[in-house]
Amino acid sequence: MLSGMHPHDGPLTRLRRSHEQAVLEQLRKYGPLSRAELGTRSGLSRTTLYDIVAGLVTSGAVVAGTPYVEARKRGRPVEKLSLNPAAGEAVGIDFARRAVHVAAVNLAHEVVGSASEGHAGDLSWPERVDIAVRLLDSLTTGAPGESGAGGSGRAQAVHLGALRAIGVGVVGPTSDPGSESAHAQGIDGLPDLLRKRFGVPVLLDNNTRLAALAEAVWGAAADSGDVLYLRLSHGVGGGLVVGGALHRGRHGLSGEFGHITVDPAGERCECGKTGCLETLASLDAVLRRYRAAGGRADSPARFLDAATAADPPALEVLARVGGEVGEVLAAVCHAVGPGVIVVGGELAQAGNALLEPVEQALRQHLMPLARLHVDVRRATLGEAGSALGGIALVLHETPLLTHYPQPVSEENA
Amino acid sequence: MLSGMHPHDGPLTRLRRSHEQAVLEQLRKYGPLSRAELGTRSGLSRTTLYDIVAGLVTSGAVVAGTPYVEARKRGRPVEKLSLNPAAGEAVGIDFARRAVHVAAVNLAHEVVGSASEGHAGDLSWPERVDIAVRLLDSLTTGAPGESGAGGSGRAQAVHLGALRAIGVGVVGPTSDPGSESAHAQGIDGLPDLLRKRFGVPVLLDNNTRLAALAEAVWGAAADSGDVLYLRLSHGVGGGLVVGGALHRGRHGLSGEFGHITVDPAGERCECGKTGCLETLASLDAVLRRYRAAGGRADSPARFLDAATAADPPALEVLARVGGEVGEVLAAVCHAVGPGVIVVGGELAQAGNALLEPVEQALRQHLMPLARLHVDVRRATLGEAGSALGGIALVLHETPLLTHYPQPVSEENA
Numbered sequence: 001m002l003s004g005m006h007p008h009d010g011p012l013t014r015l016r017r018s019h020e021q022a023v024l025e026q027l028r029k030y031g032p033l034s035r036a037e038l039g040t041r042s043g044l045s046r047t048t049l050y051d052i053v054a055g056l057v058t059s060g061a062v063v064a065g066t067p068y069v070e071a072r073k074r075g076r077p078v079e080k081l082s083l084n085p086a087a088g089e090a091v092g093i094d095f096a097r098r099a100v101h102v103a104a105v106n107l108a109h110e111v112v113g114s115a116s117e118g119h120a121g122d123l124s125w126p127e128r129v130d131i132a133v134r135l136l137d138s139l140t141t142g143a144p145g146e147s148g149a150g151g152s153g154r155a156q157a158v159h160l161g162a163l164r165a166i167g168v169g170v171v172g173p174t175s176d177p178g179s180e181s182a183h184a185q186g187i188d189g190l191p192d193l194l195r196k197r198f199g200v201p202v203l204l205d206n207n208t209r210l211a212a213l214a215e216a217v218w219g220a221a222a223d224s225g226d227v228l229y230l231r232l233s234h235g236v237g238g239g240l241v242v243g244g245a246l247h248r249g250r251h252g253l254s255g256e257f258g259h260i261t262v263d264p265a266g267e268r269c270e271c272g273k274t275g276c277l278e279t280l281a282s283l284d285a286v287l288r289r290y291r292a293a294g295g296r297a298d299s300p301a302r303f304l305d306a307a308t309a310a311d312p313p314a315l316e317v318l319a320r321v322g323g324e325v326g327e328v329l330a331a332v333c334h335a336v337g338p339g340v341i342v343v344g345g346e347l348a349q350a351g352n353a354l355l356e357p358v359e360q361a362l363r364q365h366l367m368p369l370a371r372l373h374v375d376v377r378r379a380t381l382g383e384a385g386s387a388l389g390g391i392a393l394v395l396h397e398t399p400l401l402t403h404y405p406q407p408v409s410e411e412n413a
Numbered sequence: 414m415l416s417g418m419h420p421h422d423g424p425l426t427r428l429r430r431s432h433e434q435a436v437l438e439q440l441r442k443y444g445p446l447s448r449a450e451l452g453t454r455s456g457l458s459r460t461t462l463y464d465i466v467a468g469l470v471t472s473g474a475v476v477a478g479t480p481y482v483e484a485r486k487r488g489r490p491v492e493k494l495s496l497n498p499a500a501g502e503a504v505g506i507d508f509a510r511r512a513v514h515v516a517a518v519n520l521a522h523e524v525v526g527s528a529s530e531g532h533a534g535d536l537s538w539p540e541r542v543d544i545a546v547r548l549l550d551s552l553t554t555g556a557p558g559e560s561g562a563g564g565s566g567r568a569q570a571v572h573l574g575a576l577r578a579i580g581v582g583v584v585g586p587t588s589d590p591g592s593e594s595a596h597a598q599g600i601d602g603l604p605d606l607l608r609k610r611f612g613v614p615v616l617l618d619n620n621t622r623l624a625a626l627a628e629a630v631w632g633a634a635a636d637s638g639d640v641l642y643l644r645l646s647h648g649v650g651g652g653l654v655v656g657g658a659l660h661r662g663r664h665g666l667s668g669e670f671g672h673i674t675v676d677p678a679g680e681r682c683e684c685g686k687t688g689c690l691e692t693l694a695s696l697d698a699v700l701r702r703y704r705a706a707g708g709r710a711d712s713p714a715r716f717l718d719a720a721t722a723a724d725p726p727a728l729e730v731l732a733r734v735g736g737e738v739g740e741v742l743a744a745v746c747h748a749v750g751p752g753v754i755v756v757g758g759e760l761a762q763a764g765n766a767l768l769e770p771v772e773q774a775l776r777q778h779l780m781p782l783a784r785l786h787v788d789v790r791r792a793t794l795g796e797a798g799s800a801l802g803g804i805a806l807v808l809h810e811t812p813l814l815t816h817y818p819q820p821v822s823e824e825n826a
Contacts, residue, residue, distance in 0.1 A: 019456075043432075043456060043457060043458075043461075044456060045456070045458055173782065224663070225663075226662065226663040240748065240749065242655060242660055247655055247749065248750070249639065249749055249750020249751070250637065250638075250639040250750050250751055250752035250786060251750060251752070251786045252750070253747075253750040253782065253783050253786060254748065254749050254750035256747040256748070256750075256783070257747065257748060259747050259780040259783075260743070260744045260747045260748070261740065261743065261744070261778045264740075264777075264778075269780075271781065271782070272780065272781040273777070273778070273779075273780060273781070276780070327674065328744070330673070330674065331673045331674070331741070331744045331745070331748075332744070332745075332748045334666075334669040334672050334673045335653065335667065335668065335669070335670060335673070335744075335745045335748055335749065336653065336660065336662055336667050336748065336749060337662020337663050337664060337665070337666040337667035337669075338662070338663055339663035339664070364677075364686070365674045365677075365686070366686075367669060367672040367682075367684040367685065367686060367689070368684065368685040368686070369586065369666065369684070370666050370669070370672075373663060373664045373666060
């Protein structure tokens, strides 16, 4: 299933792939086309084009056929080429702290399935990669994943012959993110393991940032290319999507909304400074504040139950947290001007008890001109988000892609 | 001088221009190339390539010649094509409140000159455009600009035959920025006037944002593609450059650092809310605070003189302003992770009396991991900044460019 893929790309392969992508892009955009039409649209020479098309047909990415309605009365019918909808183009894997999540898309950029499996926190990388391969096999054969897998893969087989790369999410700050040389603490050996197993480039990024990208592509903000994603979980972080592409910052340090100062005289944060949003709005901080306000809960889940039951101390804490979160979001909005704010993580399950105070603080702290333009929404992708973000990374963000020829606009031409 | 340019582009012209840009890009990257080499590298068909090259030679953008050392012993020598270094590629114009600034670059992306002329605040758009044309003529002929022009144009003539667009900075929020359909309040008719006068596409953006782009391309942050630019002037604003490209935000509302809340209980701001950074750090606000602290100055210039003379109340006010500015910059840094912070505008002339408190506040409010990565610098481009940013807009940012085929990376190929 995962065999027969091309080896790690060199410059010549890369040039060929850029031509392949140009052809695939035309087919994606205009539907079935003849070789002659593809030649005109892609600008490639006849020889190059025929060679590239032959390769794509062999790999299963493209199928050739003669549409009945377009068959000529005389002479040889013109063969049309189209995308093979069953060809898998990209795979995403999220190596979370205690679970592996995978997802795959076909060449039409439709998500063909996702699957998850929990594991002990100290599992080795080879064992976690085994889980990922098994989960992906379950998607590509349509069989459910094994042992305790929360597989939500639809029973639709997908070939991986057209796979171009895998996008991988990991925990923690990632240097050189989104690239093949990306690195994060504690992942030694992982990229090599994956490259050997899948035979394609491996692109790595922080998994919270990948969740941001996924919400912008397939989730709560799929209609907007400019998204501010905030995750309120055991930590507080997020990501920015700008013009449909993930914004990473100069040293991979962006989306650190949890470390914006809210109260300079506040509590010491794990990061080393004081009064960070994370010291006020993480699940643990919220639970602590709830108990200080007289609430009784021994876990974040119990706190969320209390909030759902409209327990007054829970609502009071959420109102304060929402106000602080909203003030921080307003500052970021003035800086980057997102179209949509997406709030995810477990605390977002509190729903309007949290989001209404957030919106109120945004109205207070945003300049009037900006108030019209910001929309606050709950994240929709749940635990598959980061794996889906890995796919989006491959499709939208790879360093390979920046070398691809952009298709020339030919509307009305 | 400004005649003979191509009319407003249609889709077919645009396709042709994308081919032209592909050829120019190869010449820019690899130096002189033969037609055969250009064919291989650009992927264009022989017929298309010869046609495109002929047009570029006619317009003066490209020159053809036979390098002596490469002349063959027998047969016809191979003609090499190269960029004409004297061809002007882009022009930038900044229509500030009371002055017009212009600048031009050649095909080698070297700034060949800039010029400025002040005018009354109520001058009509046709009159302001006349000033711009006159200033540009002074650059293209090497003659100084007329009547009171602060022309700093070097005496280097530049043909505008290869001009591909002009980038224009205007005051105030700009909708659909960076495009030909961009609009800002009070500029009715300006884009049409410019298109008629120059015969090329006109790309418009907010002039503070253009100054940010210019600092990232030619100014204080020319070594970094990720820049946070803050301008402390009569207003407080700025811009973000991300990966070498201007970040604009969903509705053209980004870089509004002046409207981030610093003190919710503070003064009412012109924008309609209270406690914005602008109410504390604009030139007027600083002057007011200085006088409240016992200082005596009746203009921002006098205040800056006092600061330069190390007048204690002036230094005290700058220390407070620097602390507030630094706290806001730290919040933005956590969100976007810039490599360099550039501080411009008149208040930056106070130098270290302002910048040291800014850096101190940054150290306090940045998470330790981020502190290593931020560098604070004074802007270097002065009043020509926004006109230079207009050029950068054309070179790096035009909507035309997003349709251009990106050259395929062929290192080592």
